[in-house]
Amino acid sequence: MEALLDAPQRPGPAAALEALMARGAAxxxxxxxxxxxxxxxxxxxHLVSALSNAGAFGVIACGAMMPDRLAExxxxxxxxxxxxxxxxxxxxxxxxxxxxQVCLxxxxxxxxxxxxxxxxxxxxAAKDGGxxxxxxxxxxxxxxxLVRSGADALVIEGSEAGGHIGPVSLxxxxQEILPVIRDVPVFVAGGIGRGEAILSYLEMGAAGVQLGTRFVCATECVAHANFKRAFxxxxxxxxxxxxxxxxxxxVIPVRALQNQGTKRFLEHQAAVVQRYKAGELTKEAAQLDIEHFWAGALRRAVVDGDVENGSVMAGQSVGLVTQEQPAAEIIAELMAQAGAALARRSEGN
Structure with a gap:
């Protein structure tokens, strides 16, 4: 009995989870x-502030904003x-x-x-500005x-993510990067939609995670109701x-939900290539024609709600989005799932 009392006590799941997240959170x-x-x-x-207020880290998507618009x-x-x-x-x-400079x-x-x-x-310039x-x-x-160039942290994003993607899965x-890059915090992204996955990547050495698709149906997100329903x-x-x-x-690969726009993009490519081969277009003009097909398509889907012709960019974790919830509730759910998974492992030992 004395030996048991003298044995070091393991931290509870919540404390252990916080310890795994400590580097990234700091x-x-x-x-x-x-x-x-x-x-x-x-x-x-709205979404950015909701995430930050809930204890996560919101990130404004500047996209094509001009400096004055970003400052606003x-x-x-x-x-x-x-x-x-x-x-x-x-x-x-x-x-x-x-x-x-606007950010600074x-x-x-x-x-x-x-x-x-x-x-x-x-x-x-960013680093000199603090x-x-x-x-x-x-x-x-x-x-x-990038680490040699001065990056303070990295995000490794797998092809499971939504929007523009690379060719390799998370x-x-x-497995390739986490065991090697230890000088700076490394966050992982792509296909993450539950707390159990977050825990697994933290245990592999990730400093934290990035989620996009999971937050589209946050109550605070201003995306059109049609866009959220599609998710x-x-x-x-x-x-x-x-x-x-x-x-x-x-074609730069973009992961999105399939719709009429996706089908028309295939038809558009075929028609443009045929016009090029017939000598009606130069190669440069044909390439631009293909690239411009999706111009404004994301806005049409997100803002106007045209989810049939717009671009409904979504990661493969979209199947884990089942309802609209406040951002704080989503984050609490993710952390509860991760904590429960950690508790189950402790009980198994």
């Missing part, structure tokens, strides 16, 4: 090491929360450096660079390069990448 300045994925037209002031969105978000949040900037934006002037604590390798001047830099790394070589990327109805098998018909005309 980096973000939050209670939970959960980032909201930056989704254009979706990740704006940041200020509006700051009026709704005094908790930390970040801003996602697309590296190919023509006014990237100006957008970085507003004292945004974290800038997330996405959509390509961020230019060194942008990273340097902001933490987060970058996406879809491969080991790039992860190492299950493989996590609630959708299954994992419905969220597929766009298909490329001709190797000479590459």
């Amino acid at each position: 980096f973000l300045g939050t209670r939970y090491a959960i980032l909201g994925g930056a989704m254009s037209w979706v990740s704006e002031r 969105e940041i200020a509006a978000t700051q009026a709704l929360t005094d908790k930390p949040f970040g801003v996602n900037l697309i590296t190919m934006h023509p006014q990237l450096m100006e957008l970085v 002037q507003a004292k945004v604590g974290h800038i997330v660079f996405a959509g390509g390798i961020p230019p060194a001047p942008a990273i340097r 902001t933490k830099v987060v970058c996406f790394a879809p491969a080991m070589a790039l992860a190492k390069k 299950t493989v990327l996590a 609630i109805r959708g299954a994992a098998r419905d969220a597929l990448p766009t298909v490329q018909l001709d190797a000479d005309f590459p």
